[in-house]
Amino acid sequence: MSTESLSKTPAPTSSTTEAGPERTPAWRRAVTNRPAIAVLFLVLLVGYFHLRLPETYLTSENLKSVLVQQSVLLVLALGVTFVLVIGEFDLSFASTLALAGAVSILLMSDHGQSPWVAAGAAILVGAGVGVVNGIAVAWGRAPAFIATLAAGSAATGLEQLMTDNNTIAENIPIGYLDLTLTERFGLPVSTWIALALVLLSIFLVSYTTFGRKLRATGLNPTAVSLAGISVSQVRLAAFVALGLVAGLAGVYVTSQGGSYFPNSGAGLLLPPYSAVFLGAAIVGRGRFGPGATLFGVAFIALLERGLTMMDQKAAVIQLIEGAVLLAAVVLARQERKQ
Numbered sequence: 001m002s003t004e005s006l007s008k009t010p011a012p013t014s015s016t017t018e019a020g021p022e023r024t025p026a027w028r029r030a031v032t033n034r035p036a037i038a039v040l041f042l043v044l045l046v047g048y049f050h051l052r053l054p055e056t057y058l059t060s061e062n063l064k065s066v067l068v069q070q071s072v073l074l075v076l077a078l079g080v081t082f083v084l085v086i087g088e089f090d091l092s093f094a095s096t097l098a099l100a101g102a103v104s105i106l107l108m109s110d111h112g113q114s115p116w117v118a119a120g121a122a123i124l125v126g127a128g129v130g131v132v133n134g135i136a137v138a139w140g141r142a143p144a145f146i147a148t149l150a151a152g153s154a155a156t157g158l159e160q161l162m163t164d165n166n167t168i169a170e171n172i173p174i175g176y177l178d179l180t181l182t183e184r185f186g187l188p189v190s191t192w193i194a195l196a197l198v199l200l201s202i203f204l205v206s207y208t209t210f211g212r213k214l215r216a217t218g219l220n221p222t223a224v225s226l227a228g229i230s231v232s233q234v235r236l237a238a239f240v241a242l243g244l245v246a247g248l249a250g251v252y253v254t255s256q257g258g259s260y261f262p263n264s265g266a267g268l269l270l271p272p273y274s275a276v277f278l279g280a281a282i283v284g285r286g287r288f289g290p291g292a293t294l295f296g297v298a299f300i301a302l303l304e305r306g307l308t309m310m311d312q313k314a315a316v317i318q319l320i321e322g323a324v325l326l327a328a329v330v331l332a333r334q335e336r337k338q
Contacts, residue, residue: 038283038295045299049306057309068180068187070301071194072249077272077293078201079242084276084288085205086238087218088137088144092152093246093272094265096129099155100250105168105260108176115176123247129155130243134236160262169259179255190252197245201290214238218288267318274321275300277328300324 050058076093083090104122107113113121129151136147180190205211216224217234225231253264279296280288300321307317 041282042295042299042302045302045306049302049309053306053309057306062305064187066301066305068191070297071188071191072252072268073271073275073301074194074294074297075197075245075249075252076268077275077297078197078290079245080272080276081201081205081288081290081293082214082238082241083144084280085214085218086235087221088235088238090133090148090239090242091145091269092129092133092148092155093242093249094269095152095155095159096126096243096246096265097250097253097268098263098265099129099159100125100247101254101264102159102163102168102250102260104176104251105172105254106162108173109168109171112171115173115179118176119179119251122251123244126243126245126247126250127240128243129246130240131236133243134239137239138232138235163260163262165262167259167261172258176255177258180252190255193248198290198294201293205290210237270318270321270325271300271304274325274328278324281328296328 046058056062076097079093080090100122103125104118107118107121108115133144133148133151136142136151137144140147178189180188182189184192205214213224213229213234214237216229217231221231224234249268250264254260275296276288276293277296278299279292279294280286282299283292283295303320303324304317307320
C-alpha cells in the first residue's frame with residue numbers, strides 16, 4: 001500500500017475506539033418488553049372495570065369465580081395451543097366436548113357406571129376424535145380445516161343419535177358433581193387439574209424433546225423429516241392432546257350442571273382461539289406457547305366477566321371477542337414475519 005493511499009485513509013475517531021457499541025435507550029427497552037406490556041394491558045383492563053364496578057369487580061370472590069368458571073376455556077386453549085404450534089387448526093373440539101359429555105352422562109344415567117368410569121370414557125372419546133383428526137391430516141393429507149370440520153359434524157350427529165337431543169339429568173351420582181363442587185385449598189378439584197395442566201403443558205413444550213419436535217414441525221416439517229423424525233406422529237400427538245382435553249372439558253361442563261344438555265359445546269369454538277392468538281401476539285412475539293396462552297385466557301376471562309357484570313348483551317360480548325381474535329391474529333402474523 002502506498003504512502004498516498006494511507007494518507008487518504010480516515011483516522012479512527014475517539015467515538016469508535018472508546019465509546020464501543022451504542023446501548024439501547026431505556027425507553028426503547030421498556031417499549032419492547034412484551035411481558036411488561038402484557039402486565040400493563042391486564043392492569044389497565046382490571047382498573048377500568050374496577051372504576052366502573054368498584055364494589056363488585058375487584059373482589060376475591062369475583063376473581064375466584066372467574067378462575068373457576070373459566071377452567072373449561074383454559075383447558076381447551078391449552079389443547080388448541082398444541083395444534084397451533086405445529087401449524088394446524090382444529091374445528092372439531094367444541095363438538096368433541098359435547099359428545100364426550102353426552103357419553104359420560106349416559107353411562108351414569110342409563111348404565112349405572114361410576115363417575116370415574118364415566119369421566120374416563122369421556123376423555124377416551126375425546127382422544128378417539130383426536131386420533132381420527134390426526135390420521136386424516138397426517139397420513140391422509142387432508143386439509144386440517146376440512147378434516148376437523150367433518151369430524152366435528154360427525155361427532156354432533158353421533159351425539160344427537162345417542163341423546164335424541166333431550167336433556168338428561170336423572171340418576172347422576174353426587175360424586176360426579178363433586179369434581180366441580182368440592183373444594184380443596186379454596187378451589188374446586190377441576191380448577192386444580194386445569195392449573196396442573198398449565199404447568200404440564202409448559203414443561204412439555206418448553207423443556208422436553210417432544211416440545212422441540214412440536215415447534216420444529218411447525219417451523220420446518222421438511223427439515224424434521226430429513227432428521228429422521230416422523231412428522232406424521234408429531235401431528236397425531238398434537239391432535240390427540242387437544243382431543244384429550246376436549247373430553248376433559250366435556251366432563252367439566254356436565255359436572256358443573258349435573259346434566260347433559262344439547263349443544264353444550266356451542267359458543268366454545270372462538271374463545272380458545274382468541275385467547276391463544278392474543279397471548280401469542282402480546283406475550284409470545286408471534287409464537288404460540290402455554291405460558292402466552294395463560295395470559296390470553298386471563299385477559300379474555302376478565303374482559304368477558306367485566307362486560308357481563310355491566311349487563312352487556314351476549315351479542316356485544318361475541319362481537320368484542322371476535323374483534324379481539326381478528327386483531328390478535330393480525331398482530332401474531334406480523335410478529336412471525338419479523
